[in-house]
Amino acid sequence: MYSLIVVPPPCYGTGGQNGTDGQNSTGGQIRLGAGERLAFGRAETDGGLVIAHEGVPRAAGEITAHRTFWLLSNHSEDQTYVVENPEGAGEHVKVAPGRQEAPVPFEFSRVVLPAAGDLLAFDVWAPCHVFRSVARHGLSGDRTAPAFALDRTKRYFAVLAALCEPRLRGEPHAPPPAVEQLVDRLRPVWPTVSRSAVYWNVDYLAVKLRLRPDPGLAEPGRRLTGKKESLVSLALRFDLVREDDLVVLTPATSGAVR
Structure with a gap:
């Protein structure tokens, strides 16, 4: 079962023919199972995401899939990467140069790479988040006051x-x-x-x-x-x-x- 889908723009490609072991590329999408890794950068690697732009490092970074989130490693020496949540009204995560395995919590993400005056991007789809209601069995006392009391009819x-x-x-x-x-x-x-x-x-x-x-x-x-x-x-x-x-x-x- 795949836990992560990487969606490169049409101009990008994947190294190799069928990807690395346990990794699948379908219709331009790269699917990763939990624990699998995907390298990306200007240099072609077996199963990696090739970003053919002179402003992208040969080994730019790596994505690691987990169950309900993923990790981003930035192998650049001087460029910060930004992971945007397109559904989050400006919500984003910055990954500094050299940072390894920064956790990304968004279900839908856009990885933005600054490259010699351009901003290049590819999308990452993670599984839907899992929620549950915590039962307060055996707890007594007053209910917790709401953090922000807003009336949506006003x-x-x-x-x-x-x-x-x-x-x-x-x-x-x-x-x-x-x-x-x-x-x-x-x-x-x-x-x-x-x-x-x-x-x-x-x-x-x-x-x-x-x-x-x-x-x-x-x-x-x-x-x-x-x-x-x-x-x-x-x-x-x-x-x-x-x-x-x-x-x-x-x-x-x-x-x-x-």
Whole structure:
């Protein structure tokens, strides 16, 4: 049973004919079982992933498959590799030069290699994560207080969703929307929305989520921009807003945010 699938772009290739023992290449995809390794780089190796670019080291790195995650070794002497989570609104892992067996937890990953002015990438698909609910048998006392108490039916959550939308829609480095953009985006579900209402809800979210003020952002304009950026960063880091939550920005016949 294969636990990892590496998907190179069409211009890349694999060394050898059938790959190494226990490793399979099908339709351009390289399949690895738990414990198997895949070398990648500019030099052709038996069963390895060949990346034919002058900016890629001959022996660039190695991937090792495990049951529900995988390891990345960076054999470059001076280039940091980045593993992006395309579904994580900017979530990524940096693997420094020479770092060996850095664990990568994403189900769907994109490995990005800087190469002489270009950014080359290949995808890695890992198995779905396994979850379980931990039973609290025999434990008494009060329930644990929620880390972030957010009501998804309230207008402040719609404001937070609108702030996070660009990054959740596949623009991981997008700046937070301006107030005018937020007003336009919210108007279909909140006809009476105004600039002052958006300002108030941004301030309310900052208090509710216990954001600490940045003393370096004393000017009003910079303070609002920094506050929005902090809200987006916090919300996406802890999954307070997911792509499914963007439905609150879609007009409905009933159940509109209050």
